[in-house]
Amino acid sequence: MTGLLRRLAAGAGFAVAVCAGAIAFHAVLPMAAEPRVIRITAKKFEYNPQKIVLKKGVPVVLELVALDRIHGFRILGLGLRADVLPDQAVRVEFTPDKAGRFVFACDVFCGDGHEDMDGVIVVEE
């Protein structure tokens, strides 16, 4: 069930870890359009945007880039995490397979305010 999340890390060898089977494979749809790309920037101590609304079953690409230093990007509820690097976009493609609110947060300690660095992905039916 896992392993179907495509890893589109920009730098060769850069790892995007998938922990759980929360990501559904999306079938190749007839005339499937390119997935929507959502760029998320990270800097001390916030993401922009902080709220992202997705549709269940619709593939999406998150393009992560840090503006100052390394941060983390982890969505426990979707079993997804990546390091977010400065000057290097990390692309994470997935298809949400369940509706709900999923908090994402920085899991690479980045200073006094690290604890407040988070956002939310809302997956609608």
Place this chain on the structure above:
Amino acid sequence: MQAQFDRRDFMKLAGYGGVVFATGLSPAYAAAAGKDFFFVQLSDTHWGFSGPPNPEAASTLKRAVAAVNTLPRQPDFIMFTGDLTHTTDDPKERRRRLAEFKEIVAGLAVKNQRFIPGEHDASLDKGEAYQEFFGRTYYAFDHAGIHFVALDNVSDPGAKLGQAQLDWLKADLAQIDKDRPIIVLTHRPLFDLQPEWDWATADGKAAIDILTPYKNVTVFYGHIHQEHHHMTGHIAHHAATSLIFPLPAPGAQPKRAPVAWDPAAPFKGLGFRSVGSGDAPGNPVIKQYPVA
């Protein structure tokens, strides 16, 4: 130990939330571990912090030092389990805080002091400044028949022990009998307590797997600023209170914001603890002390 901590004394202190935990030890080590001993654990002193969660931040550590010094019997050694200082982006300021911290704890009557870093001390420079002041970030030592292992799950900002340290742990424990009592000291919990709040170690399970064949393992850690007791199999994990501000119970609220300072009960929820050999040799007895 019994002379030091009689039962009445314990019952009184239980009011502070202290709990006795005992883990069985093989008789083979009763003799080796038979010496009455205890150590004191201080954690999360966050020297350099300032803000409403602790308006007495400049005095709390000094009060704790004074409180330890007035214990009727002095501990064999004192263990600091990380976040000695509060984090700063400025490498000079980090060193200043580490130096001040070191100077303050030099006021402890007991000079046998051991340290490990927390993420506030070490995660922004991979432990560089910390090591200038306190040396190695992970190590082992023996005391009163017990094998102590101090682990570093903070110098890697991704909360990892890392393969090199895991290999070292495995090699270190390879020399130890399976029924020898082992006490592990670390900053973050080795198990997944509340990963949403970074209350976990990314590769902590690998360490627990290495420790599991050993029959008498107890882990003492900090990071979560409150007492917490948990078992993974037969391994007991005990979290310590902080000396700066308490944090909410795991998952009790959406954010891990500090518990507000209560002017009517200053220093509430702060404290330190002793860990002793207990009424049977090697059975750790934990006792919680307030800071003021």
